[in-house]
Amino acid sequence: MYAVEMNDVTIYYGMHPALEGISFSLDKGSFLAIMGPNGAGKTTLLKAILGMAPLVKGHVRVMGIDVYEHPLRARKLIGYVPQKESIDATVPVLVRDVVLMGRFSRIGLFRRPSKIDERKAMDALDMVGLADLWDAPFIHLSGGQQQRVLIARALAQEPELLLLDEPFSQVDYPSQRIIAKVLRDLREEGVTIITVIHNIGIMLEYIDSVLLLNRKVIAYGRPEDVLRGEVLRRAYEKGITFIPLRR
Numbered sequence: 023m024y025a026v027e028m029n030d031v032t033i034y035y036g037m038h039p040a041l042e043g044i045s046f047s048l049d050k051g052s053f054l055a056i057m058g059p060n061g062a063g064k065t066t067l068l069k070a071i072l073g074m075a076p077l078v079k080g081h082v083r084v085m086g087i088d089v090y091e092h093p094l095r096a097r098k099l100i101g102y103v104p105q106k107e108s109i110d111a112t113v114p115v116l117v118r119d120v121v122l123m124g125r126f127s128r129i130g131l132f133r134r135p136s137k138i139d140e141r142k143a144m145d146a147l148d149m150v151g152l153a154d155l156w157d158a159p160f161i162h163l164s165g166g167q168q169q170r171v172l173i174a175r176a177l178a179q180e181p182e183l184l185l186l187d188e189p190f191s192q193v194d195y196p197s198q199r200i201i202a203k204v205l206r207d208l209r210e211e212g213v214t215i216i217t218v219i220h221n222i223g224i225m226l227e228y229i230d231s232v233l234l235l236n237r238k239v240i241a242y243g244r245p246e247d248v249l250r251g252e253v254l255r256r257a258y259e260k261g262i263t264f265i266p267l268r269r
């Protein structure tokens with residue numbers, strides 16, 4: 023059984039095709055990087071794995087579960103760290119409220135968190151190095167710290183599959199290093215990880231495969247096979263903005 027399996031997935035926003043004919047499968051416990059230019063459909067691909075993008079054709083399975091047929095069952099297995107711009111950081115909540123939200127898919131929205139829920143949430147915050155900020159207002163944190171809290175929220179859920187949307191973007195260097203370490207540790211624990219990423223350098227040694235996207239799958243394979251000038255050019259048509267790998 024694969025961690026994620028897509029068969030001929032096509033997503034339209036109204037008349038606009040965001041993804042067309044996407045097929046790939048991902049082994050459990052592996053680490054996948056999704057790359058591609060702005061508007062390529064990277065965020066949409068993560069949303070499709072959550073069963074939350076408008077599917078017009080195809081199938082998406084997570085741990086063998088069809089996510090569009092059984093969205094709640096599938097989502098229990100998936101931790102999601104959305105792109106940072108999509109977070110409303112003006113809502114006056116405490117860090118611990120944000121992290122405890124990660125327990126809701128397990129405890130249900132209307133039950134009070136138990137001691138175990140609090141313990142799991144604290145452990146998750148500790149993993150991202152922010153245990154001291156349990157009672158702090160979320161809006162008082164730096165951008166990098168906020169990103170780490172959002173990762174802790176996903177970890178509190180104890181996901182089998184972790185999805186991250188540009189977790190290193192607009193994040194200070196110390197936070198980037200901590201996030202990279204957390205992802206390495208999770209991979210060693212056997213969590214399947216999919217991250218949208220622009221600068222792959224920071225995680226390169228740990229990434230098992232790269233999916234290069236531009237509305238369609240341009241390439242999918244080992245980093246050394248995908249991160250080559252002539253392959254990247256096919257995705258980034260208008261001239262290339264980063265340096266191809268040399269090995």
Ligand SMILES: Nc1ncnc2c1ncn2[C@@H]1O[C@H](COP(=O)(O)OP(=O)(O)O)[C@@H](O)[C@H]1O
Nearest residue numbers: 035038040058059060061062063064065066067
């Ligand atoms: N909710 C939405 N409604 C309409 N169009 C959308 C929506 N979300 C994304 N799109 C469009 O779908 C395409 C892919 O977007 P997205 O998945 O966010 O790309 P990426 O994350 O690679 O930048 C873009 O053209 C974008 O404008």
Ligand SMILES: [Mg+2]
Nearest residue numbers: 064065066105
């Ligand atoms: Mg995006």
